[in-house]
Amino acid sequence: MLRAFSHTNGRCVVHHCKCWHHHKSVLAIRREDVSAWERRAPLAPKHVKELTQMGYKVLVQPSNRRAIHEKDYVKAGGIIQEDISEASLIVGVKRPPEDKLIPKKNYAFFSHTIKAQEANMSLLDEILRQEIRLIDYEKMVDHKGMRVVAFGKWAGVAGMINILHGLGLRFLALGHHTPFMHIGMAHNYRNSSQAVQAVRDAGYEISLGLMPKSVGPLTFVFTGTGNVSKGAQEMFNALPCEFVEPHDLKEVSKSGDLRKVYGTVLSRHHHLVRKRDGMYDPADYDKHPELYTSRFNTDIAPYTTCLINGIYWEQHTPRLLSRQDAQKLLVPIKSAAIATEGCPELPHKLLAICDISADTGGSIEFMTECTTIDSPFCMYDADQHIIHDSVEGSGILMCSIDNLPAQLPIEATEYFGDMLFPYIEEMLLSEGSQPLESQNYSSVVRDAVIASNGSLTAKFEYIQKLRETRKSSLCQHCCSEDLHITATSYKEYAQSLNMDKKKRVLLLGSGYVSGPVLEYLTRDSNIDITVASIMKEQLEQLTEKYNNVTAVHMDVIKHEENLSSLVKKHDLVISLLPYSAHPLVAKKCINNKVNLITASYLTPAMKELQESVEDAGITVISEMGLDPGLDHMLAMECIDKAKEVGAMIVSYTSFCGGLPAPEHSDNPLRYKFSWSPQGVLLNTVQSATYLKNGEIVNIPAGGALLDSVTSMDFFPGLNLEGFPNRDSTKYAEPYGIQTAHTLLRGTLRYKGYSKTMGGFVKLGLINPDPYPLLSSTTPPLTWKELMCKQVGIKLSAEYSALKEAVFSKLGKDESQLEAVEWLGLLGDEPVPVADSIVGALAKHMEMKLPFGTGERDMIIMRNEIGLRHPSGHLEDKSISLVVYGDNNGYSAMAKTVGYPTAIAAKMVLDGEINAKGMVIPLTKNIYGPILERVRAEGIVYSTHSVIKQ
Numbered sequence: 001m002l003r004a005f006s007h008t009n010g011r012c013v014v015h016h017c018k019c020w021h022h023h024k025s026v027l028a029i030r031r032e033d034v035s036a037w038e039r040r041a042p043l044a045p046k047h048v049k050e051l052t053q054m055g056y057k058v059l060v061q062p063s064n065r066r067a068i069h070e071k072d073y074v075k076a077g078g079i080i081q082e083d084i085s086e087a088s089l090i091v092g093v094k095r096p097p098e099d100k101l102i103p104k105k106n107y108a109f110f111s112h113t114i115k116a117q118e119a120n121m122s123l124l125d126e127i128l129r130q131e132i133r134l135i136d137y138e139k140m141v142d143h144k145g146m147r148v149v150a151f152g153k154w155a156g157v158a159g160m161i162n163i164l165h166g167l168g169l170r171f172l173a174l175g176h177h178t179p180f181m182h183i184g185m186a187h188n189y190r191n192s193s194q195a196v197q198a199v200r201d202a203g204y205e206i207s208l209g210l211m212p213k214s215v216g217p218l219t220f221v222f223t224g225t226g227n228v229s230k231g232a233q234e235m236f237n238a239l240p241c242e243f244v245e246p247h248d249l250k251e252v253s254k255s256g257d258l259r260k261v262y263g264t265v266l267s268r269h270h271h272l273v274r275k276r277d278g279m280y281d282p283a284d285y286d287k288h289p290e291l292y293t294s295r296f297n298t299d300i301a302p303y304t305t306c307l308i309n310g311i312y313w314e315q316h317t318p319r320l321l322s323r324q325d326a327q328k329l330l331v332p333i334k335s336a337a338i339a340t341e342g343c344p345e346l347p348h349k350l351l352a353i354c355d356i357s358a359d360t361g362g363s364i365e366f367m368t369e370c371t372t373i374d375s376p377f378c379m380y381d382a383d384q385h386i387i388h389d390s391v392e393g394s395g396i397l398m399c400s401i402d403n404l405p406a407q408l409p410i411e412a413t414e415y416f417g418d419m420l421f422p423y424i425e426e427m428l429l430s431e432g433s434q435p436l437e438s439q440n441y442s443s444v445v446r447d448a449v450i451a452s453n454g455s456l457t458a459k460f461e462y463i464q465k466l467r468e469t470r471k472s473s474l475c476q477h478c479c480s481e482d483l484h485i486t487a488t489s490y491k492e493y494a495q496s497l498n499m500d501k502k503k504r505v506l507l508l509g510s511g512y513v514s515g516p517v518l519e520y521l522t523r524d525s526n527i528d529i530t531v532a533s534i535m536k537e538q539l540e541q542l543t544e545k546y547n548n549v550t551a552v553h554m555d556v557i558k559h560e561e562n563l564s565s566l567v568k569k570h571d572l573v574i575s576l577l578p579y580s581a582h583p584l585v586a587k588k589c590i591n592n593k594v595n596l597i598t599a600s601y602l603t604p605a606m607k608e609l610q611e612s613v614e615d616a617g618i619t620v621i622s623e624m625g626l627d628p629g630l631d632h633m634l635a636m637e638c639i640d641k642a643k644e645v646g647a648m649i650v651s652y653t654s655f656c657g658g659l660p661a662p663e664h665s666d667n668p669l670r671y672k673f674s675w676s677p678q679g680v681l682l683n684t685v686q687s688a689t690y691l692k693n694g695e696i697v698n699i700p701a702g703g704a705l706l707d708s709v710t711s712m713d714f715f716p717g718l719n720l721e722g723f724p725n726r727d728s729t730k731y732a733e734p735y736g737i738q739t740a741h742t743l744l745r746g747t748l749r750y751k752g753y754s755k756t757m758g759g760f761v762k763l764g765l766i767n768p769d770p771y772p773l774l775s776s777t778t779p780p781l782t783w784k785e786l787m788c789k790q791v792g793i794k795l796s797a798e799y800s801a802l803k804e805a806v807f808s809k810l811g812k813d814e815s816q817l818e819a820v821e822w823l824g825l826l827g828d829e830p831v832p833v834a835d836s837i838v839g840a841l842a843k844h845m846e847m848k849l850p851f852g853t854g855e856r857d858m859i860i861m862r863n864e865i866g867l868r869h870p871s872g873h874l875e876d877k878s879i880s881l882v883v884y885g886d887n888n889g890y891s892a893m894a895k896t897v898g899y900p901t902a903i904a905a906k907m908v909l910d911g912e913i914n915a916k917g918m919v920i921p922l923t924k925n926i927y928g929p930i931l932e933r934v935r936a937e938g939i940v941y942s943t944h945s946v947i948k949q
């Protein structure tokens, strides 16, 4: 057989001659036999005619269901014949039943196998067993990745007709006869021209002013700019419509002309904004859709009567509407219209949604089930969060049919066939039984071959892996063959499928730094989160803002059994409890083989569990916050790079402080709490060890480190001091910097903090020992009484006597006494109930040192790394991280702790981090992606370098 191919625009054109065709070049159009509504065919008579004129034999399986009559195919030269076994290519719209497959043939149809959809896996098995070559229309894409064959436009056309019909019914249920009552369902029309006529007639009545005045102006919003949206707009154009810009929607929805309807086409830039700065950057959005949110709920939906949704939703892209949005939108509107009992107002503005995209749980979060051609409408009652099968009652009318083009089968067939036809001949000329490599396919067809010669093609081998790993929990999104959309690469597809699996995360603690963790993880709707905390109000305030979050009010220490059963139900635990609670949590994770992440130091109590963690085969990540956390990651990035060029690390210092922004450092401590107050206080009495110019320096516990405070002048504009933080030397080995003569990690404060804190230490207030007198069962003490006890005088002592005794205990330090008085520690306020004195002081100070409304915090981190290059040159590298809290948003501390924690959690869930055992973030595979992703959250650092002789 002689063939000459040329390629234009990626398409393969076959130059043919009747006499060249092999006798096997027979095409068969099979009968659609899976769905009762499937009246389409992949090719229309006009395509058959061209093929037969080219000398090919075209068989058409008889079908009374097919909308285009058999005699039209016969007229085009087709042969109506049941037996299609002589065909080399068999085409259909949807899948054939397994028992009708014929071995070693070429088949083309929408297979719905590429997500390893369970319902079609036995078909795929049969295809492989029978060595069939399967070409899937959904995977036929051009060089830009756009699908080349799809029914999109007809989904839009049919969807628009249906929703106009639905609006007629809904208006009627609300007490209004409208011209929409004369529009039927799309499949009631012979073709779209007939439907256009009906829509025009309704439009004519609208233009005569026959819409009830009390319903006010009607607005239709079209999302998406593809063929779906265009098809819907085409039908909408048959109404007396005026298209307005999105920003005019509010105005026309209130005072528009009742003799027309208004339309708005919404593109991404109209409603997507970056969470960080409210901007829209298309290139950035393509890379990081998760950083964006949609303003549709606030800027558009309140002024929309009917939404026609034609956007394809993917994981991580912002939703248009959530359940909470729907709740807010279903509130009565106050319109200018005069309403009476017989002429009521609408219950709310947003009446109907036609979700043509039909992505269940997608951009319209509460569209959880598609409707059908038989039962096209349902009502979503946001308050009750239920869907009911009627057009009556309260809620939003929803129409989300996923096989819309089947309602207009004749035009859909012609449209689809026009797109498919250019590829038919190359498919037809190939031999299903020959090796795939020997076939002369264009890239469009070759890349759409899912199976051939008994195996999955390389690009689709992932389907088998998916089947093995995700057998039961696949996300079975609705079919998307009717939309002109493309999945990204196969790898990404497989990855996204892995992400589709519902994951369950248990977050323990709802304190200062938990917010961004929830914010980040809830961007992925496939993550369900349980938050458990002992503080009810704090827990409720935190969780009410997010979707897919369940709050559990409990004491996890007192109710170990409950903790255990909670842990068991989750795939990952994030503990943001006080660090003393982590070992208990870790034990529960070990017993239940559940991974764990904390932002806390890998303490000896945690390290003790190393072996059990390894035996359990789980991942326990510690030190995944700011300090510890980002400090390690920034250090390791620099150290690894230095080592790559052969440099040696000669010194390392890292100082970090969570502080009030300078303008809010307005108290004797120059400090306000942005993380666990008790943790802050206890850090002042820790021991510390560090290496300075080759010498180990040990500072004992009990407050001595406050005396070793030094001035910090790397940011001379800030009045900073620093003191050592815990044992710095233990990082020499894990950092791989045993060569360093100086190794010091420290804490930053504004000058004056250490001195003032030193006073509390002297008074024995930073004492974590149990103190039963402060329990809830004993009579409350006042601060004055407690201080009398601390300085060893009678509880009934005069204020002046107490003050004198305290002054003396403070070594006559006036500034320390002033701070004690300022905090009211000599007064009659009750001491909060607590387990220890430091616990009570933490609670008290938390009340006295809050961030006021509009006040913000600040993070300063400065890493300095001295290097010696192989040339002998010394280099001083510095890395500076300065982050401010958002006014009335997340604090800098919450962001810099919560985001690394959340990103790591996501990486564990997605299998991106799979190291087992006790892990801290020192390796490139962990710090690389995390640093990149925190930058995208606005946590940006700068580096500086000075080369010395």
Ligand SMILES: NC(=O)c1ccc[n+]([C@@H]2O[C@H](COP(=O)([O-])OP(=O)(O)OC[C@H]3O[C@@H](n4cnc5c(N)ncnc54)[C@H](O)[C@@H]3O)[C@@H](O)[C@H]2O)c1
Binding pocket: 508, 509, 510, 511, 512, 513, 514, 532, 533, 534, 535, 538, 554, 555, 556, 557, 558, 575, 576, 577, 578, 579, 599, 600, 623, 624, 625, 626, 627, 628, 629, 674, 675, 676, 677, 679, 893, 897
């Ligand atoms: N690595 C870092 O840079 C970094 C920074 C800040 C905080 N942290 C650590 O992160 C963790 C969280 O910090 P935070 O500032 O949000 O602390 P926080 O004190 O504000 O919050 C602790 C939370 O734990 C809850 N909780 C305490 N005891 C409980 C119990 N028995 N049962 C149930 N819930 C209980 C509290 O209700 C609270 O919601 C702490 O361990 C802290 O030390 C690390």
Ligand SMILES: N[C@@H](CCCCN[C@@H](CCC(=O)O)C(=O)O)C(=O)O
Binding pocket: 578, 579, 599, 600, 601, 626, 627, 628, 656, 657, 658, 659, 675, 679, 683, 725, 746, 747, 748
């Ligand atoms: N050192 C800085 C930043 C501290 C961030 C909190 N880190 C905690 C971690 C405690 C833990 O949970 O293990 C700390 O105590 O340093 C400052 O004090 O301002």
